[in-house]
Amino acid sequence: EIVLTQSPATLSLSPGERxxxxxGASQNISSNYLAWYQQKPGLAPRxxxxxxxxxxxxxxGRFTGSGSGTDFTLTISRLEPEDFAVYHCQQYxxxxxxxxxxxxxxx
Amino acid sequence: xxxxxxxxxxxVQPGRSLTVSCAxxxxxFSRYGMHWVRQAPGKGLAWVAxxxxxxxxxxxxxxxxxxxxxxxxxxxxxxxxxxNSLRAEDTAVYYCARIPLGSGTFxxxxxxGQGTLVTVSx
Numbered sequence: 001e002i003v004l005t006q007s008p009a010t011l012s013l014s015p016g017e018r019x020x021x022x023x024g025a026s027q028n029i030s031s032n033y034l035a036w037y038q039q040k041p042g043l044a045p046r047x048x049x050x051x052x053x054x055x056x057x058x059x060x061g062r063f064t065g066s067g068s069g070t071d072f073t074l075t076i077s078r079l080e081p082e083d084f085a086v087y088h089c090q091q092y093x094x095x096x097x098x099x100x101x102x103x104x105x106x107x
Numbered sequence: 108x109x110x111x112x113x114x115x116x117x118x119v120q121p122g123r124s125l126t127v128s129c130a131x132x133x134x135x136f137s138r139y140g141m142h143w144v145r146q147a148p149g150k151g152l153a154w155v156a157x158x159x160x161x162x163x164x165x166x167x168x169x170x171x172x173x174x175x176x177x178x179x180x181x182x183x184x185x186x187x188x189x190x191n192s193l194r195a196e197d198t199a200v201y202y203c204a205r206i207p208l209g210s211g212t213f214x215x216x217x218x219x220g221q222g223t224l225v226t227v228s229x
Contacts, residue, residue, distance in 0.1 A: 050217075
């Protein structure tokens with residue numbers, strides 16, 4: 001099983017600042033099959049990024065995914081008030097599907 | 108638009124059974140693989156089970172294997188998760204989630220339901 005480790009656990013930033021979130025894998029993720037999700041309190045996760053760097057439909061350009069192999073990054077170029085949430089990474093390169101523990105981006 | 112609506116959650120005693128459902132609309136349900144993902148209170152996401160488009164292939168996470176059964180009714184556009192021998196550690200919000208059209212069994216999730224809370228407690 002591929003273990004995903006997200007860091008930091010909490011990121012305290014202000015609107016307008018840049019956020020850099022990391023997701024490290026215990027093994028190489030096949031074909032860079034890594035996704036990122038945003039989750040707000042009481043709501044379901046929303047897909048942001050798939051295949052490590054492809055933006056999902058209707059996701060703003062300030063969200064960028066990058067990385068390969070075992071190291072992946074989600075960058076939010078300039079935080080908007082609605083971006084404060086928890087972010088999860090997920091690998092789908094091998095079974096079982098696994099998620100990271102999440103990074104909370106707080107004001 | 109795509110809608111996934113879970114139902115059937117509630118409080119259940121340890122060792123008992125419960126079935127949760129996910130009603131799908133806004134897309135051709137039979138063309139998509141479907142998953143269950145859960146989230147314990149204050150915790151991260153955990154994959155539970157997957158079923159292929161026609162229901163012929165099913166896979167489970169180790170923590171639920173032998174206790175949970177995923178199924179679907181493509182005529183009713185509904186996904187199910189039957190949960191037996193429930194334990195306190197099964198307490199979680201259970202989400203149904205869709206994988207993209209044309210993908211294999213294991214993929215990312217492009218649409219999620221709002222979730223249903225299952226609490227296992229005496």
